[in-house]
Amino acid sequence: MTEYQGPTALGEDAVAELADRIEGSVLAPDDPGYTGAIAGFNLRSWQRPCLVVEAAGASDVRAAVAFAAARDLPVGVMATGHQPFPAADDFLLVTTRAMRTVEIDAERAVARVGAGALWADVVEPAQAAGLAPLNGSSPQVGVVGFTLGGGLSPFLGRSYGWAADHVVTIEVVTPDGVLRRVSAAAEPELFWGLRGGRSNFGIVTELEIGLFPVTSFYGGGIYFPAENVEAVLRAFPEVVRDAPDTFTCSVALLNFPPVPQIPEPLRGRFLAHVRVTHLGSDEEAEKLIAPFRALGEGILDTIGRHPYGAFDIVHSDPADPFPYEEQGALLAELPDRAVDSLVESAHVAAGGLVTVLEIRHLGGALADRPAAASPVAARDAVFNVWGATVGPPEVVDAGMAMLGGMVERLSPWSTGLTYTNFAGRDDRAENVFTAEDLARLRVLKRRYDPRNLFRVNNHNVAPAQR
Structure with a gap:
């Protein structure tokens, strides 16, 4: 395994090989579309990734993560980019904006949503089934980022609780490039950590979230x-x-x-x-x-x-x-x-x-x-x-x-x-997790991401020392 030495160390052949495996796009800083790809809702958030993968689906996310892991290249993920995070450069950014699939299972009162889905994408079809999600205040906010940050709904929260507590299943690509489907029954500790730990343990490609009978x-x-x-x-x-x-x-x-x-x-x-x-x-x-x-x-x-x-x-x-x-x-x-x-x-x-x-x-x-x-x-x-x-x-x-x-x-x-x-730009994991939860998250981090590759665009949880 080679250690990442900066954007010039990636090599044109390696980047071309990655691009061949990607259904979406792979963009370097000099490519047309790069500036738009890295821009989020918060125009004050500066970042300069050495590569951007505009993922079209879970297979693109797997390829991007495997590419980065083989080079010890830090990984970040962004859908809408609402929250400010510290400036970062020389990392691989995966954007999930194109992954806006939404399926409503009215019988189970569950919505299956892609990583790029916005609340506007979910509320309308859910309402057609007489149901509502634990959404935020804006229709333009991404479902996955909102939910993995806890999910405080100003509409249904006091009645039903945190959106993170009503996640049914999560599909996530972990740092080893494996696409996992986790739940309370399958890899329950990872399921626990993702529902609040954001992108510290991988890139979520789909969520199943609970819906409620509110019209x-x-x-x-x-x-x-x-x-x-x-x-x-x-x-x-x-x-x-x-x-x-x-x-x-x-x-x-x-x-x-x-x-x-x-x-x-x-x-x-x-x-x-x-x-x-x-x-x-x-x-x-x-x-x-x-x-x-x-x-x-x-x-x-x-x-x-x-x-x-x-x-x-x-x-x-x-x-x-x-x-x-x-x-x-x-x-x-x-x-x-x-x-x-x-x-x-x-x-x-x-x-x-x-x-x-x-x-x-x-x-x-x-x-x-x-x-x-x-x-x-x-x-x-x-x-x-x-x-x-x-x-x-x-x-x-x-x-x-x-x-x-x-x-x-x-x-x-x-x-x-x-x-x-x-949380603000300068807040850290210690500011948003209790000491007990943070200690547990750090052990989980050591298990799934011991090299701390997923340390960009999140309140980073450092792996526990052995």
Whole structure:
């Protein structure tokens, strides 16, 4: 076995041989299409792989991994590229965007999804069968990355738990180039580690995920003007305190830029966005959000009965790529002093460089620990705080310094960990896994990837020492 010495050491003949084995494309830095292939949703994430394999299917993934393993070449994987990770170069990147197959098994209430599938690809056919997945807030987010990071659904999570706990089977190419089909019965330890460990143990090519009998919800969002922001934050704990598991609520402080892409009523304003989803009756939902209604009419109000396929109306996430950094924290409680801190942050954020600061209610089924619970470190948290700054480098850097101060002021109520899918660029495995789970993951890493080839585009789990 030869050790990787840099992109020039690969050799044209070896790359050509790989290309002959690939149904998709193999791209080097000078090839047309390379720049587009490495670009993700987060335009601030820089990476410079020496080769990109645009996989058309599992056989392409196997060939790419075998090629890299034979050369001790680090491997990364990307579908949509939403989460920021440290800059990386001289590695092989496998993109799975073309692998967007979706099959709905209505009888089993299961969806079989390819590695490149988006939530938009799954929700529509699932709804045709009267079912819904544990999806995220945006239809443009990849199913596999979302789920392998734990999968926090702002619609069904408090009712049914983490998406990672409802994975039925996983097809994964491990560092030895073998395509494995794992489940709670077949290689259960690897099945456990993948459902939270992301791409540390291989490249997932397909998932089977559970579906649930939901076809509509009562919810949406209310945008309140700056003068109501403090009142919204103080009403939030009251709204969620005794809420049933069928009800999910979050509040986001938003600095909307003065750009044409933002609707006129919201453009260039600092607002509080109340986000609500309820799987019960309309009347029950309105009773729950009465403290918000008492604040008066919002600038824009989309709360009502919606078909589940319109789930993106709740958070109204942006659809177009942009450069940003993010940071998150998990809170064990939200006492009055913590709310005071959020109010202080709101005053600092108003008209400033922090684009969004959200606090989301967790709990309910998200706190459950099934017999084979996945390594999701957010079960003990009751709230999640997440923020992001968007813009050119100097704006993002200044905004992140401000955001860091806001999150730090909440540290007295923090669990000390961050939810994986809301972690920042500088977060490591120690920040997103409990010490117990990380020790177990490191043993698993030593078994399946002792050379740590899969160390790019993830919160890397180093192999345990013998």
